Amino acid sequence: MSLFRRRPEPCQACGGRNGTRRDWPISRSVLLTPIIGVSTNTIIIMTMIIASEFSPGGGTHSYEVNMKVEGSIVLVTGANGGIGRALVSELLNRGAAKIYIGARDTASLQPLLAQSDKLVPVALDVTKPEQIATAAKIAADVTLLINNAGTAGFTGALSAKDLSNARQEMEVNYFGVLALTQALRDAPAFRNGGAIVNVLSFLALVTLPVAGTYSASKSAALALTRTLRAELKPRGVQVLGVLPVQVDTPLGAPLPEPKLTPADVATGTLDALEAGADEVFPGALSEGAAQAFRNDPAALQANLANAVHSID
Numbered sequence: 450m451s452l453f454r455r456r457p458e459p460c461q462a463c464g465g466r467n468g469t470r471r472d473w474p475i476s477r478s479v480l481l482t483p484i485i486g487v488s489t490n491t492i493i494i495m496t497m498i499i500a501s502e503f504s505p506g507g508g509t510h511s512y513e514v515n516m517k518v519e520g521s522i523v524l525v526t527g528a529n530g531g532i533g534r535a536l537v538s539e540l541l542n543r544g545a546a547k548i549y550i551g552a553r554d555t556a557s558l559q560p561l562l563a564q565s566d567k568l569v570p571v572a573l574d575v576t577k578p579e580q581i582a583t584a585a586k587i588a589a590d591v592t593l594l595i596n597n598a599g600t601a602g603f604t605g606a607l608s609a610k611d612l613s614n615a616r617q618e619m620e621v622n623y624f625g626v627l628a629l630t631q632a633l634r635d636a637p638a639f640r641n642g643g644a645i646v647n648v649l650s651f652l653a654l655v656t657l658p659v660a661g662t663y664s665a666s667k668s669a670a671l672a673l674t675r676t677l678r679a680e681l682k683p684r685g686v687q688v689l690g691v692l693p694v695q696v697d698t699p700l701g702a703p704l705p706e707p708k709l710t711p712a713d714v715a716t717g718t719l720d721a722l723e724a725g726a727d728e729v730f731p732g733a734l735s736e737g738a739a740q741a742f743r744n745d746p747a748a749l750q751a752n753l754a755n756a757v758h759s760i761d
């Protein structure tokens with residue numbers, strides 16, 4: 450069965466092209482948001498107006514010093530994967546001083562290790578607390594953390610037979626990122642001039658129903674990324690979210706052409722990092738999708754809603 454069988458009729462659930470925007474969680478209009486804070490015994494209720502012309506990928510912070518890859522000490526998770534290998538190559542090209550390369554199976558890192566003596570293999574399954582703790586000790590000097598490891602089961606909500614894919618996606622794509630990030634909180638990456646890069650997905654912004662549980666995990670990771678950015682802003686730490694569309698890697702194999710190359714993602718990510726960006730849509734394909742989202746997020750979501758698994 451093709452993942453991209455199209456429905457003969459417009460999706461009724463989302464209202465199709467003319468549907469309401471009620472389904473979309475981020476309104477482009479002005480929101481009135483009550484913020485409740487507790488001060489001693491007094492509950493202070495404030496009303497804050499948030500002008501939310503939502504502009505994904507548009508923001509940059511003015512950091513005192515933008516992260517420079519040259520001379521940095523980096524940890525890349527999922528370094529044996531398609532994007533992971535491309536990131537490691539591009540980090541070496543830009544003069545990283547040392548790169549810890551994490552993988553579940555360190556034997557799979559042999560081809561990478563032949564490239565440079567700056568690479569240090571680390572056994573790292575991001576769902577295993579003991580491996581996270583050990584990796585955090587080994588890589589205690591990192592100035593740049595790249596959470597790249599990810600998994601996708603390509604299941605929908607009802608088409609999935611059970612929760613196994615959804616749980617694994619959350620464990621790797623959300624809890625794995627959170628757990629490793631917490632474990633490294635005392636590293637230089639979390640002090641002024643340090644940086645964290647989370648490889649998310651464009652599907653954090655819009656849901657592809659054939660990969661609906663994956664989209665949910667990446668949306669969770671996007672919220673985590675924005676929370677980390679807010680928490681680390683006072684310290685001058687850059688937190689970059691990377692939102693690519695489909696990439697030519699094993700994980701992206703079921704997705705339709707055209708695809709980005711892993712090198713497109715690595716170059717776009719590190720360019721954005723060195724430019725002080727908050728979020729990036731790497732490569733022209735991703736930027737095109739981001740533009741469609743900016744223009745009409747409901748229409749884009751309605752279009753993707755046609756890619757559903759049969760639940761019969």
Ligand SMILES: NC(=O)c1ccc[n+]([C@@H]2O[C@H](COP(=O)([O-])OP(=O)(O)OC[C@H]3O[C@@H](n4cnc5c(N)ncnc54)[C@H](OP(=O)(O)O)[C@@H]3O)[C@@H](O)[C@H]2O)c1
Pocket residue numbers: 526527528529530531532533552553554557573574575576597598599600621648649650651692693694695696697698699700701702704
């Ligand atoms: N390919 C796409 O279309 C696409 C699009 C947008 C975003 N992304 C994101 O890009 C990132 C890299 O994916 P990719 O495209 O390069 O796919 P990939 O080639 O399949 O690589 C995925 C990597 O994640 C690792 N991984 C999976 N589960 C793990 C775990 N529990 N602990 C540690 N590592 C684990 C894999 O290790 P093993 O070899 O041991 O399985 C592999 O190194 C992911 O976060 C993915 O969600 C991909």
